[in-house]
Amino acid sequence: MSKRIEVKDLNVYYSDFLAVEGVSITIEPRTVTAFIGPSGCGKSTFLRTLNRMHEVIPGAHVKGEVIIDGNDLYAPGVDPVMVRRQVGMVFQRANPFPTMSIRDNVLAGLKLNNKRLSKSEGDDMVEKGLRGANLWNEVKDRLNLPGGGLSGGQQQRLCIARAITVSPDVLLMDEPCSALDPISTLAIEDLIKELKEEYTVVIVTHNMQQASRVSDRTAFFNIAGTGKPGKLIEYDDTTTIFSNPTVKDTEDYVSGRFG
Amino acid sequence: MVILAGVALFLIVQGMPAIVANWQSNPELNDGFTSAFDSFWAYVGPLLFGTLWSAAIALVLGAPIGIGIALFISHYAPRRLAGLLGYVVDLLAAVPSVVFGLWGIIVIRPFLLPLSDWLNTYLGWIPIFGGQVTTTGSTILAGAVVLAVMILPIITSISREIFLQTPRLHEEAALALGATRWEMVRLAVFPYAKSGIVSATLLGLGRALGETMAIAMIISPAVIVSFLVVTEGQNSQTIAANIALNFPIASTLQRQALIGTGLLLFVVSLAVNMIARYIVTRGSSKTGSKKKRRPRPLVVPTGDATSTLTRDLVADKNTAAGPEGASA
Numbered sequence: 408m409s410k411r412i413e414v415k416d417l418n419v420y421y422s423d424f425l426a427v428e429g430v431s432i433t434i435e436p437r438t439v440t441a442f443i444g445p446s447g448c449g450k451s452t453f454l455r456t457l458n459r460m461h462e463v464i465p466g467a468h469v470k471g472e473v474i475i476d477g478n479d480l481y482a483p484g485v486d487p488v489m490v491r492r493q494v495g496m497v498f499q500r501a502n503p504f505p506t507m508s509i510r511d512n513v514l515a516g517l518k519l520n521n522k523r524l525s526k527s528e529g530d531d532m533v534e535k536g537l538r539g540a541n542l543w544n545e546v547k548d549r550l551n552l553p554g555g556g557l558s559g560g561q562q563q564r565l566c567i568a569r570a571i572t573v574s575p576d577v578l579l580m581d582e583p584c585s586a587l588d589p590i591s592t593l594a595i596e597d598l599i600k601e602l603k604e605e606y607t608v609v610i611v612t613h614n615m616q617q618a619s620r621v622s623d624r625t626a627f628f629n630i631a632g633t634g635k636p637g638k639l640i641e642y643d644d645t646t647t648i649f650s651n652p653t654v655k656d657t658e659d660y661v662s663g664r665f666g
Numbered sequence: 667m668v669i670l671a672g673v674a675l676f677l678i679v680q681g682m683p684a685i686v687a688n689w690q691s692n693p694e695l696n697d698g699f700t701s702a703f704d705s706f707w708a709y710v711g712p713l714l715f716g717t718l719w720s721a722a723i724a725l726v727l728g729a730p731i732g733i734g735i736a737l738f739i740s741h742y743a744p745r746r747l748a749g750l751l752g753y754v755v756d757l758l759a760a761v762p763s764v765v766f767g768l769w770g771i772i773v774i775r776p777f778l779l780p781l782s783d784w785l786n787t788y789l790g791w792i793p794i795f796g797g798q799v800t801t802t803g804s805t806i807l808a809g810a811v812v813l814a815v816m817i818l819p820i821i822t823s824i825s826r827e828i829f830l831q832t833p834r835l836h837e838e839a840a841l842a843l844g845a846t847r848w849e850m851v852r853l854a855v856f857p858y859a860k861s862g863i864v865s866a867t868l869l870g871l872g873r874a875l876g877e878t879m880a881i882a883m884i885i886s887p888a889v890i891v892s893f894l895v896v897t898e899g900q901n902s903q904t905i906a907a908n909i910a911l912n913f914p915i916a917s918t919l920q921r922q923a924l925i926g927t928g929l930l931l932f933v934v935s936l937a938v939n940m941i942a943r944y945i946v947t948r949g950s951s952k953t954g955s956k957k958k959r960r961p962r963p964l965v966v967p968t969g970d971a972t973s974t975l976t977r978d979l980v981a982d983k984n985t986a987a988g989p990e991g992a993s994a
């Protein structure tokens with residue numbers, strides 16, 4: 408089920424260092440939202456606060472609220488493990504479990520969540536996940552081979568299959584195509600457009616064409632200088648951001664006139 | 667390598683006369699501690715068994731604890747505690763084995779008495795806990811417990827290194843799926859560290875095989891094949907402890923017999939270490955080829971394994987040549 412995300416005045420810190428300051432943003436269900444901006448402006452940092460993955464880094468913490476479907480992720484007593492089951496993530500580098508079979512990779516999240524799956528239930532979930540990630544036809548004959556043996560693009564789609572198999576409400580993607588060739592990239596972009604039927608998708612990308620191809624809404628982040636916090640500069644429909652932005656910095660960035 | 671070959675040559679030259687001697691007719695061998703045995707192999711067999719048996723018990727006790735501590739240090743403990751604990755475990759490696767032996771005699775033996783009684787009374791139907799239960803505590807169990815403590819540092823430090831090298835990528839993959847910390851360890855850390863754990867354990871085994879003092883000082887042994895762990899007098903003697911115990915009272919040929927047993931220990935220990943090394947290299951080349959896109963750290967810091975290997979070899983040499991010192 409797709410869910411709305413509301414972020415209210417969020418600051419993110421690495422120990423004392425304020426990395427992202429004062430972000431407020433509302434992300435609607437069944438949309439693809441792209442985060443763009445120069446390197447180091449805090450896109451990844453902010454993205455990770457949407458499923459509390461930043462907490463994996465010692466010293467990282469937030470001030471502010473992230474509300475998904477009415478529940479504050481940072482309310483006392485909320486278990487980050489449960490948050491991450493609800494908000495899935497795909498990383499810049501494909502990271503399937505290398506020694507685990509393709510099948511087990513797809514089922515890895517499910518096996519954590521619950522109960523034992525019967526063989527046929529498992530088969531169904533594997534097929535559904537892999538079809539959902541447009542990978543089924545390529546790997547259906549070698550489901551028992553290790554996930555580490557696939558090509559980079561296939562590995563990334565395997566990671567997407569793994570993430571959607573636990574039926575999250577939201578799918579976060581941090582530059583999912585930056586390590587891939589153009590053909591794999593297109594395959595994943597197509598996939599992202601399909602994924603928004605069922606999930607709220609947030610994608611960080613360095614590639615402006617990609618943002619304009621796949622996203623409905625675009626958020627531009629920027630940083631005033633090194634050591635300064637990153638901020639959300641402008642957030643609007645993707646077409647508006649790319650054709651008629653309000654802020655000068657946004658215009659400079661999307662038109663490539665940017666340092 | 668030269669030293670290795672030299673040691674091997676020394677053991678072979680010195681040991682051979684006793685290995686080929688006729689143990690039934692030779693007057694020297696029919697006297698004293700070798701008198702009960704018909705051949706070198708009849709003599710060394712039970713000793714080899716005792717060596718493997720005590721090392722195996724030590725491993726069963728020590729390896730899970732060592733791996734557990736390593737995991738705690740690498741993935742659970744807060745950074746400061748982890749540092750402290752790692753330091754303490756490494757310090758264990760610096761404790762002389764004589765001190766461990768004394769500790770075993772004075773602390774572990776009495777400490778294990780109630781446990782031995784309990785095991786014998788309630789689990790005595792399991793063969794290894796049967797027999798006449800100990801009153802002094804000089805059991806192979808006590809020896810193995812001390813051995814287990816002695817092999818902790820090797821197992822812990824190597825496992826910890828490997829656990830720490832688990833790619834962040836895979837840890838985050840697990841966590842992002844909603845894995846708890848333990849689930850993350852099972853999904854990402856253990857599969858990555860599998861071959862490293864095996865070789866850490868084997869290196870621990872190598873250390874346990876060659877260890878002399880703990881066994882020599884603690885258990886009351888016999889040159890027999892016995893699985894009993896809570897008795898006295900029915901504990902299988904080990905090669906190393908046997909050499910230390912008997913070398914001072916041995917005649918020339920008997921000394922050569924003892925050196926022969928040392929040769930066997932050397933071979934076994936070397937084999938264990940080589941298997942451990944082999945697994946490490948195979949493990950790293952396998953992961954290396956599979957994930958060639960990423961920079962791949964070696965599974966085990968070679969320095970560590972090498973120094974461990976050297977240490978073990980030196981220990982073996984001491985076992986074989988050292989009792990000269992003991993007799994002095």
Ligand SMILES: Nc1ncnc2c1ncn2[C@@H]1O[C@H](COP(=O)(O)OP(=O)(O)O)[C@@H](O)[C@H]1O
Nearest residue numbers: 421426445446447448449450451452453464634
């Ligand atoms: N693990 C970390 N520890 C400390 N600072 C970090 C860490 N990760 C990122 N930062 C800092 O946070 C800021 C934002 O980084 P990041 O979110 O990675 O930017 P982006 O993804 O937009 O390139 C940078 O100044 C970076 O140096």
Ligand SMILES: [Mg+2]
Nearest residue numbers: 450451452581
């Ligand atoms: Mg980034």
